[in-house]
Amino acid sequence: MTTRDRILARIRRAVPAPAPDEATPEAALAAIPRDYLRVHDATWTPARTADLLAANLTEYRAKVHRTDEAGLPPLLARLLSGSRTVLIPPALPPHWLSGTSATLVPDQESSNAHDLDGVDSTVTGCALAIAETGTIVLDGGPDQGRRRITLIPDHHVCVVRVPSQVVDSVPQALERLDPTRPLTWISGPSATSDIELDRVEGVHGPRTLDVILLGAQ
Amino acid sequence: MTRTDLGMPAFPPAAPFPPGATFPPGATSQAFPAFPEAAKEAVRDDVLRANLRRATHTIRDKRARAVTELADWDRLRAAGKAVKDHTLRHLDHYLLQLEAAVTAAGGTVHWAADAEEANRIVTALVLATGEREVVKVKSMATQETGLNEALEAAGIAAYETDLAELIVQLGHDRPSHILVPAIHRNRDEIRDIFRTEMAGWGRPAPEDLGDDPRELAEAARLHLREKFLRAKVAVSGANFMVAETGTMVVLESEGNGRMCLTLPDTLISVVGIEKVVPTFRDLEIFLQTLPRSSTAERMNPYTTMWTGTADGDGPSAFHLVLLDNGRTDTLADETGRQALRCIRCSACLNVCPVYERAGGHAYGSVYPGPIGAILSPQLRGTGSDIDATLPYASTLCGACYEVCPVAIDIPEVLVHLRERVAQGGPVTRAGIRVRLRPAHGHTAERAAMRAARLLLDRPGALRTAERLLARARRLRPRRLPGPGRAWTDTRTLPDLPAEPFRDWWLRERGTRP
Amino acid sequence: MRVALFVTCVNDALYPRTGIAVVRLLERLGVDVDFPAAQSCCGQPQYNTGYRREAEPLLRRTAEAFAGYDHVVTPSGSCAAMVRAHYPRIARLAAREGRGSGLEKLAEDLVPRVHELTEFLVDVLGVTDVGAYYPHTVTYHPSCHGLRTLGLGERPRRLLAAVKGLELVELPGADECCGFGGTFAVKNPDVSAAMAADKTAAARATGAEVLCGADNSCLAHLDGTLRRAGVPLRTLHLAEILASTEEDPLR
Numbered sequence: 001m002t003t004r005d006r007i008l009a010r011i012r013r014a015v016p017a018p019a020p021d022e023a024t025p026e027a028a029l030a031a032i033p034r035d036y037l038r039v040h041d042a043t044w045t046p047a048r049t050a051d052l053l054a055a056n057l058t059e060y061r062a063k064v065h066r067t068d069e070a071g072l073p074p075l076l077a078r079l080l081s082g083s084r085t086v087l088i089p090p091a092l093p094p095h096w097l098s099g100t101s102a103t104l105v106p107d108q109e110s111s112n113a114h115d116l117d118g119v120d121s122t123v124t125g126c127a128l129a130i131a132e133t134g135t136i137v138l139d140g141g142p143d144q145g146r147r148r149i150t151l152i153p154d155h156h157v158c159v160v161r162v163p164s165q166v167v168d169s170v171p172q173a174l175e176r177l178d179p180t181r182p183l184t185w186i187s188g189p190s191a192t193s194d195i196e197l198d199r200v201e202g203v204h205g206p207r208t209l210d211v212i213l214l215g216a217q
Numbered sequence: 218m219t220r221t222d223l224g225m226p227a228f229p230p231a232a233p234f235p236p237g238a239t240f241p242p243g244a245t246s247q248a249f250p251a252f253p254e255a256a257k258e259a260v261r262d263d264v265l266r267a268n269l270r271r272a273t274h275t276i277r278d279k280r281a282r283a284v285t286e287l288a289d290w291d292r293l294r295a296a297g298k299a300v301k302d303h304t305l306r307h308l309d310h311y312l313l314q315l316e317a318a319v320t321a322a323g324g325t326v327h328w329a330a331d332a333e334e335a336n337r338i339v340t341a342l343v344l345a346t347g348e349r350e351v352v353k354v355k356s357m358a359t360q361e362t363g364l365n366e367a368l369e370a371a372g373i374a375a376y377e378t379d380l381a382e383l384i385v386q387l388g389h390d391r392p393s394h395i396l397v398p399a400i401h402r403n404r405d406e407i408r409d410i411f412r413t414e415m416a417g418w419g420r421p422a423p424e425d426l427g428d429d430p431r432e433l434a435e436a437a438r439l440h441l442r443e444k445f446l447r448a449k450v451a452v453s454g455a456n457f458m459v460a461e462t463g464t465m466v467v468l469e470s471e472g473n474g475r476m477c478l479t480l481p482d483t484l485i486s487v488v489g490i491e492k493v494v495p496t497f498r499d500l501e502i503f504l505q506t507l508p509r510s511s512t513a514e515r516m517n518p519y520t521t522m523w524t525g526t527a528d529g530d531g532p533s534a535f536h537l538v539l540l541d542n543g544r545t546d547t548l549a550d551e552t553g554r555q556a557l558r559c560i561r562c563s564a565c566l567n568v569c570p571v572y573e574r575a576g577g578h579a580y581g582s583v584y585p586g587p588i589g590a591i592l593s594p595q596l597r598g599t600g601s602d603i604d605a606t607l608p609y610a611s612t613l614c615g616a617c618y619e620v621c622p623v624a625i626d627i628p629e630v631l632v633h634l635r636e637r638v639a640q641g642g643p644v645t646r647a648g649i650r651v652r653l654r655p656a657h658g659h660t661a662e663r664a665a666m667r668a669a670r671l672l673l674d675r676p677g678a679l680r681t682a683e684r685l686l687a688r689a690r691r692l693r694p695r696r697l698p699g700p701g702r703a704w705t706d707t708r709t710l711p712d713l714p715a716e717p718f719r720d721w722w723l724r725e726r727g728t729r730p
Numbered sequence: 731m732r733v734a735l736f737v738t739c740v741n742d743a744l745y746p747r748t749g750i751a752v753v754r755l756l757e758r759l760g761v762d763v764d765f766p767a768a769q770s771c772c773g774q775p776q777y778n779t780g781y782r783r784e785a786e787p788l789l790r791r792t793a794e795a796f797a798g799y800d801h802v803v804t805p806s807g808s809c810a811a812m813v814r815a816h817y818p819r820i821a822r823l824a825a826r827e828g829r830g831s832g833l834e835k836l837a838e839d840l841v842p843r844v845h846e847l848t849e850f851l852v853d854v855l856g857v858t859d860v861g862a863y864y865p866h867t868v869t870y871h872p873s874c875h876g877l878r879t880l881g882l883g884e885r886p887r888r889l890l891a892a893v894k895g896l897e898l899v900e901l902p903g904a905d906e907c908c909g910f911g912g913t914f915a916v917k918n919p920d921v922s923a924a925m926a927a928d929k930t931a932a933a934r935a936t937g938a939e940v941l942c943g944a945d946n947s948c949l950a951h952l953d954g955t956l957r958r959a960g961v962p963l964r965t966l967h968l969a970e971i972l973a974s975t976e977e978d979p980l981r
Contacts, residue, residue, distance in 0.1 A: 004328040007490070010545035010648040011309045014554075025307040029495050032299045036292040036502070056515060109529050113446040113480050133508075133516035146530040147479040147521075151472065171501040179462040179497045180322070182479075182527050185520035190472035193512065194381035194397055195404055195430040197272045203380060203434050204441065205472030205519065257920045266924075570907045574924045610918065612911025612925075613778060614874035629819075635780030659780075666776050670784040673739065673771040674791055683743045703919035707926070708954030711744050718737050718746035722765045726753075 039168045040132055046163035049131045050213055053166055056134025060188025061201045062209040068216055072159070073099040076123065079157055079210050083120035087153055089145025092123060096159070107149050116148060121155040122206075127183075129160045129211075130173045134188065136160060136211060137173060139181040147184055156206040158186075162215035246597055249581035252606040256575035265401055269573055272400050277567045279513035280620070286515070287505065297502045298624040301558035304460075304495055305548060311460040311493045312539065318463030322525020324535040329487075331542050331647075335359075336367035338538050339452065339485055343373050346483050348449045354467065354477045355379035356454030357395065357561055358487045358540050360583040361596075364452065375452065376418070376444050378473035380437050387414040393577025393585060395563040396511050401576055404428040415440050441473065451477035451532070455488045456560065457503060458537075461496045464524045465537070468507060468517045478521045484532040489540050491548075491557040503560060506622035510562035543596030549645035552633040556591045558623040563588075565617035565627060571610055580607065587617035591630040598646055599638050605656050608634035639663065683717035690715070734764050734796050736804035736844070738946075739771035745946045751973035752805050752847060755862075758975075759855060763803075768795040773820075774812040779913045782820060786830050789817055793836035802843050803850045805969045807876025807945050810846040815879050817841060846876060847969055848885040848944060858888045863976040865895030869938035870968075871929065871952070873945035874907050886944055886968055893971060899936045903928075910951035926955040934963055944968045 001009075023031065044052075054064045067075045077099035080086055086102045097104060105119055125143035129136045136158050138144045150156050160166065167173050177183060190205035201207065249255070259265055284290050304311055316326045329335035339359075343351055351368065353359070353375050365375040365386075377386045384399040385392050388410040392398030399407065411422040411433060420443055422436045453474070457466040465486060467474050478484060494500065508517045526535050548554050566572045566586030577585035581603035582593040590607040599605045608631050617627040637644060639662065641655040655663065672678055690713035697705045704710070733756065737749040756763045772792055773785030792813070796802045804810050817837040824830030851857055870890060876882045890898050909915070909925025916922075930952055933941045941956075941963055943949045953965040966980075974980035 002328070003330045003334060006330055006648065007328055007539070007541045007545060008309050008312070010541070011312075011490075011548060013648070014545050014549035014645065015306055015308070025303075025310050025495070028307070029300075029303055032296065032303060034296050034502075036289040036296055040287065040289070060514070060518070117442070117446060130516075135516045140527070140530055147475065148530075151475050151479065170504050171498075174498055174501050174504075177497075179459065179464045179522065180524050182524075182530055183520075183522040184475065185516065185522075187514070187516040187518050189518065190470065191518050192380045192434055192471045194379070194384070194399060194471075195407055195433055196268070197275050197397065197400075198430045200430045200434045203438055203471035203473070204378075204445070204476055253918050253920065256918060260920045260924045570909065570925050571918070571921050574921045606917075608780075609914065610921075612874070612907045612909060612914045612922075614907035614911070615878035616874075616905075616907070619878055632778055632780065632782075635778070636782050637780075639780030640783070662779070663781070666779065666781045666784050669771075670773075670776060670781075670787060673773075674787045676768055676770055679739075679770055686743060700916050703916035704954070706919060707923040707958060708915075708951060709957040710954065711950050714744065714746045716746065718742040718749035719765070719767060721746050721750055722753075722767075726765065 038171050044131075044168050046166070049166055049168055050162045050215070053129055053131040053134060054213060056131065057188065057211050060134055060191075062134070062188045062211050064211050064213065066213045068214070072096055072212065072214060075212060076100055076157065080121055080123070083155065085119045085121070087116065087119045087122040087149050089124055089143055089149060091142030092125070093143070097123065107145050113148065113152060116152040119153045121157060122149050122153045123157045123159070124150055125159050125161075126165060128165045128167055128173055128176055130167055130170060132169045135173075136186050137177065138184045138186070139177065147182055150184065150186075151205055154206050155208045155210070157210040157212065159212045159214050162213045246581055246593070246601040246603050249601065249603040251602040252575070252579055252581070252610045255579035255581060255603070256610070259576040259579050260574055264403070265576055266574065268401055268403050269576055272397065273567045273573050276513060280510060280564055280567065283509040283513040283515065287509070293502055293506050294622055294624055297506055297622055298558060300494060300499050300502060301623055304493060305491065305554060305557055308490065308493070308548065311495055312490060314460040315458055315463060315493050318461065319525055319537050322463045324463065324525040324537055327536060327538045329538050329540050329542070332362035335362045335487055335538055335540050335542065336364050339364060339487060340367055340371045340373065342483070342485055342536055343368065343450055344371065346450050350374040350376065350448070351450045351452050352376050352378050352444055352448040352477050352481065353382075354451065354453040354469065354474045355382050355398075356452065356487060357583060358454045358489050359452060360392065361542065362487070362540070364487065376441075378441050378444070378477060380434065380471055380473075383437055383441070384410060387411065387418065391578055392583060394566055395561055395584065395586070401578070404430060404433065407433055411436050419443060445473075445476040445480055448477070448481045450483045450485070451481040453477055453484065453486045455486050455492055456507065457500060458488055458493045459497050459500070460493050462524055464497060464522050466500065466520065466522050468520045470512065470518045472519055475519055475521055478523065479531045482532055483534045483536070485536045485538065487538045487540055489542070490544050507560050507562055510564040510620070510622040545648060546645040547595040549650070550595065553591070553595050553630055555625050556588070556595060556630060558625055559588050559592065560623060562622055564620040564622065568616040568620050570614065570616070571612065575610070580610070587611060587627045588625070591627055591634060594634050599634070599653070599656070605638050605658070608638060680717070680719060684720070687713060687716050689713070731761070731801065732764065732799045733761050733801045733803060734766050734799040736769060736792075736796065736802050736809065737765065738804060738806045738809045740946055740950075741805060744950070745967065748805055748946055748967040748969050751967070751969040752803070755860060755969060755973040756803070759857065759860060761855070764799070766795045772809045772812045774809060775912055777812065777816055777820065782823065783829070785820055786824050786833065789820055789833060790830070790836060793840045796840060796843070799843065801845055801850060801854060802840070803845050803847055805847045805944065805967060806947070807846050807873050807880055807882065808947065810844055811875035811879035813844045814841050846880055846882060846944070848882055848889055849880070851889060852885045859892035860889065860972050862893040862972045862974055863895055863979060864893050864971045864974045866940055867897045867899060867938045868940045868942050868971065869899045869901040869933055869936045870904065871901055871908060871933065871941060871943045871948065872904055873943055873948045876944055877905060889972060890942065890968070894976070896971070899938050901936060902932050908948045908952055910948045912947070915951055922951070923955070926951055930955050930959070930961065930963070934961060939964060940971075941965045942968055942971060
């Protein structure tokens with residue numbers, strides 16, 4: 001008997017055998033009451049949702065900026081003015097960085113972690129953002145790239161399209177995400193409270209997180 | 218434990234028990250003192266008491282605020298409980314579904330019946346890569362199995378990368394909290410540990426390292442970065458596994474998790490079988506309740522979700538080790554199985570008045586606090602002194618149940634386990650149903666409880682006893698003998714009344730009994 | 731309305747003055763109180779220490795002693811909680827294990843009729859001002875079973891706040907356990923004493939003259955701690971304060 005069989009047999013002995021007329025697991029799961037809220041405030045408008053996203057991101061020490069398509073290149077140029085090198089995913093809209101004087105480093109599969117460690121900043125888009133929790137979610141899309149490019153450089157600039165990429169709540173976010181893609185949920189820069197529960201921002205991930213809410217002003 | 222000298226970073230010397238020890242089920246717990254004795258030391262340690270009080274009170278107040286923000290908290294809690302119970306009811310079904318989904322996504326699934334088997338599987342997987350070091354994300358399951366020690370014995374260095382776990386590892390210490398394993402250490406102690414120990418493991422701490430948490434975190438960042446960048450193998454746990462899709466979920470704060478989960482070529486995740494949830498959608502409950510219950514945040518800084526392996530992004534090999542190690546035995550107990558709903562948030566620790574005074578080490582397990590008091594005696598059995606006394610390490614005040622995001626009625630399970638210790642009864646060990654005999658230490662107590670019941674069930678005899686007591690009121694001793702001494706050591710006995718209530722009633726209101 | 735006093739074994743043997751206070755208070759409010767002498771102990775010490783089966787005869791005795799009364803009133807949150815929260819489980823398990831015929835019916839019949847004193851006053855009688863007089867500074871410790879198992883909430887403090895002459899001061903960390911916990915007090919004496927030390931220090935820091943509670947077991951533990959330390963802070967059961975009037979003041 002394999003360990004697998006042994007564990008499965010123990011489970012089957014531990015719980016009552018399913019009755020002949022018992023619902024299938026899928027039907028029983030569907031019958032569980034889920035009367036919690038899909039959204040915590042049904043009166044949200046796109047504008048208020050964006051404000052909430054900005055407020056929650058700011059509370060967790062992300063730096064939030066707002067601009068429109070025309071304002072994006074100069075804003076990015078300003079945010080990247082202290083960076084010598086900027087790592088970019090495969091399909092970032094080229095005009096975004098048209099005003100930036102830093103050297104652009106396209107991510108390549110051959111570049112290893114050490115190579116990425118030498119880069120100053122990274123710029124990406126996102127899959128979506130969640131207002132209620134102040135979260136941005138990356139799913140490895142072409143404007144986001146591999147997970148490591150938003151991890152190793154010390155500065156991450158993330159562009160969120162408002163309102164199309166902003167959802168109100170966690171339940172709405174899960175509905176829109178594809179679980180088969182590698183997902184990274186980011187709520188502010190990395191932080192630790194391991195020393196006397198005193199919150200310190202910036203441990204291993206990027207210590208600076210700039211979030212740009214891109215939409216009509 | 219074998220020391221190795223194979224040109225690898227030196228291991229810190231093995232500290233005498235208890236620091237540095239882990240608690241594989243049924244093994245080292247035998248050597249651990251009973252809870253009251255272990256707690257006695259902690260209660261007398263003023264620095265520890267102050268560290269714990271400050272930390273637990275800070276986090277409990279923040280949690281309360283974070284939870285109050287959600288008007289539907291009770292409904293999320295009820296749904297979380299229901300989904301977990303449902304999953305446990307159909308655990309075989311969901312584990313098979315999970316196995317199929319992980320395999321289809323390019324991962325490999327292994328099954329481990331106990332700690333030893335899990336450690337053997339992980340060790341073999343690491344050795345097969347040719348590597349001799351691994352980076353680790355904080356994982357309760359691998360602490361439970363004592364994986365680091367097993368790897369060390371095989372000549373493999375395991376580096377803890379969570380800041381608190383690093384503090385614990387460098388300090389030859391044991392974790393004392395599920396979420397904040399170094400909660401018992403203050404900044405001065407941490408600075409001293411970094412200054413003296415970091416050099417032995419890799420990049421030394423700066424000579425002039427101060428005690429500002431920012432400086433300490435920066436020292437850890439630099440120390441660990443070289444390890445992350447060169448690591449080829451990582452070991453993790455997981456907060457959730459989604460049966461439907463094979464998706465693994467890890468919540469963290471520092472980014473060490475992302476480093477371990479995405480940079481190495483090989484990722485090995487050791488996860489308890491109870492961590493499975495049926496569908497991706499079910500995460501909508503737990504991603505709301507877990508961060509608010511544990512770190513009191515709306516959302517933790519980083520959550521990573523991965524499904525098998527992805528081309529060109531992250532590890533090219535993924536191994537999932539499904540761990541039983543007493544979980545199916547726990548599942549077999551109708552009252553006790555609710556402990557398997559636990560999502561390891563540690564809210565119960567932070568509100569527990571006993572944890573606050575006794576500290577995490579007194580629980581003799583990687584699972585301290587109220588949840589540990591019901592989990593350890595089920596996973597390991599009640600055979601050792603520590604496991605037989607853990608169910609009594611509570612006043613049954615109920616604060617733990619009140620904050621639990623999956624509504625585990627911890628007081629109910631504590632009372633149930635007390636019964637198992639005091640009276641014996643049916644229990645499942647290693648898949649076999651046995652009848653436990655009452656614990657030895659409880660013979661006198663059992664007799665006393667029976668005598669008390671016989672007296673209390675006979676009002677005539679009770680009245681006589683009460684009258685005798687009243688007559689003896691002038692003899693009120695300062696110290697009682699036997700178990701009563703534990704009362705009179707710190708407490709004066711109450712004044713005895715001239716007559717019991719029932720005599721007053723008889724005299725004043727005149728109804729005959 | 732037939733009302734029975736469930737005085738509890740601790741109050742019967744050690745704190746008859748609390749039972750007397752409940753009788754005087756309820757009679758003052760026009761309630762006809764009876765004391766069924768067949769009552770003894772609810773079985774909580776046995777049950778909470780792991781001797782569930784020893785509690786079964788006491789469940790039967792308690793339920794039978796109070797059969798036929800409309801309301802059963804007890805000045806102890808933990809004994810009320812024992813009946814309401816645990817009697818159904820004890821009876822259910824006894825039936826499943828082939829013992830205790832009829833226990834489930836007895837428990838089911840008793841549970842809805844049992845009230846902790848403040849619940850009876852506020853919910854059944856609908857009063858918060860019971861006409862009491864007690865010109866002292868008082869702080870209140872809500873014992874855990876009343877607070878969390880029964881959900882007494884603001885009832886005790888509302889009753890105290892309505893007492894003439896009484897100044898109620900809030901107890902910081904009031905919802906934290908005092909460390910009694912039944913046999914916990916002797917099985918884990920060090921932690922228990924540390925909790926009592928913190929609770930009594932908090933009570934003392936309020937400057938109140940009286941530390942009031944609604945569970946004499948917790949108060950015995952706190953009073954014993956205060957007296958051993960020589961602290962002149964008086965502990966009193968809520969019922970005794972509510973029974974005190976201008977004509978017949980509590981001394």
